[in-house]
Amino acid sequence: MPEIPGVEGLSQGQRLDVSVLNQAYPGILAGVEVEDGQVVLVTGSGKRFVYDDGRTKTAREALDDPDMEDMLAQTYEPGPLREDPPAGHHPGRRRVTAFFQEVYGHDAGEVSAACRPVRFLDRTVLFNAKNGAADALERVSARLAGLVARDPVLRQVLYPVVGTFCWRTIAGTKRLSMHSLAIAVDVNPGRNPYWRHHRRPSDMLARRRDFPKEVVEAFEAEGFIWGGKWVEYDVMHFEYRPELLIKFRETR
Template sequence: MSGKRAVFFWAALLGMIISGLNGTAFAGGERAAIFRDGQRLVEAYPEAGFSLKEADDGLYVAGEAGSFLFSPWEGCPKALPDDPADAPLCAMLAQPYPVGDGGRYPAPGVDPGRVRNEAFLKALYGKDAVDVEKGLESVAFLGEVWKFSARHGAAEALRRVAATLETAAAHDPKLKAYILPGGGTYFWRKIKDSPRLSAHSFGICIDLNIEKGLYWLWHPSAGTVAKTRRDYPQAIVDAFEAEGFIWGGKWHSFDFMHFEYRPELVGRGGKAASR
């Protein structure tokens, strides 16, 4: 082999080795991220007894209630299936939820927490209306009483929110106009024009005063939405987020009245979820 050809040969071989090492490092980093997010989901619901299980096709969240694909090894799919309720569990965490001041109106398609795996929620809160209702209990909420799921700390979290808002409203009475009358909690139903169940079906959501709660199908004006989002009391949002709830006001498909117990996105009991 001539000197020039030898140089080309060894340079090509070195390039292949480096490329292989980089690919291995990338795959290792991707897998570590999948495990990290999967563990975050498991830790959000300790009562469920889930653990992470490796399989040829990906990482699973598994327990007595069932086994659910968290993510394929190649990473969380960028495109959702035709029915988002069938998406792998990683899709529920794919968009980071912005705790605190939400900033500007989210871009189209930015709806953190709006993707829900229906089979997973059924495993957590009940497979049908009868099963869900067995887990409901009454929660006193600023003079009203609402049914909420006692499973996985949801009802206790709502009680802590109520106590925080009672104190806040005593110092700022204007807050009550945004809270009361409440719009509802548990209601087993499908989302309008969709085969999917509403998250209200699982007793993990509360709608506050509908008159103060813009909804994307009712109020399409982006200018109105941006102003209302700025004017919505941050004290209310903070009280819910501190206890594991997300706010529909941080979705592009906005729902200002809507607060939903999703500790995998914002932490549980005041402890922010790490990412």
């Protein structure tokens, strides 16, 4: 894939992040500019995103008001979960929401128009067709169908499927949920815990490990991250974030 114009003067780390975004969201970035000493990513529509705003942020500030560097700073590691995440580790929860709105739709009407039905496990859900998200979910569904056919017990983990397209903010915040952009799916919320609804059990690592690794691998293979790898665990939640999987591969 050709480099984005303007990356020549960037540091190695900055060039890597721009390359990762260009691979994950082809056609979105049109160029890179330096403005008052700040690196700015420019989209095809002319929207401008500061790569590094230069602020020293608390953990809360990095969640509530991240720049593009913050968004890509924490490593999402695919594969088996070895231990509970350390405090503040939640790769993928730092989101520059306006960037994703450039990709998937700026409001509920735009997102709705971009959605198409996808047959996923026991039901048909709406998922965003832009940037290959719906296609990726279909491939996950095919992988999971094979797993469930071989091991019907997995139905207890995955069914019912809920929460694909729903325009809303994240509970307790003013941040837009990625379900609003129809790029996330939740599986069996009654079984799979979410930190706001469950007091953290002492056996949380065991609860994370209890979630079948082959299911997580099926999602990760198609560009989805799993909320079970966040310290604020969201074991039911999978979100289409190909940039994080690409960056992991590019740095190994």
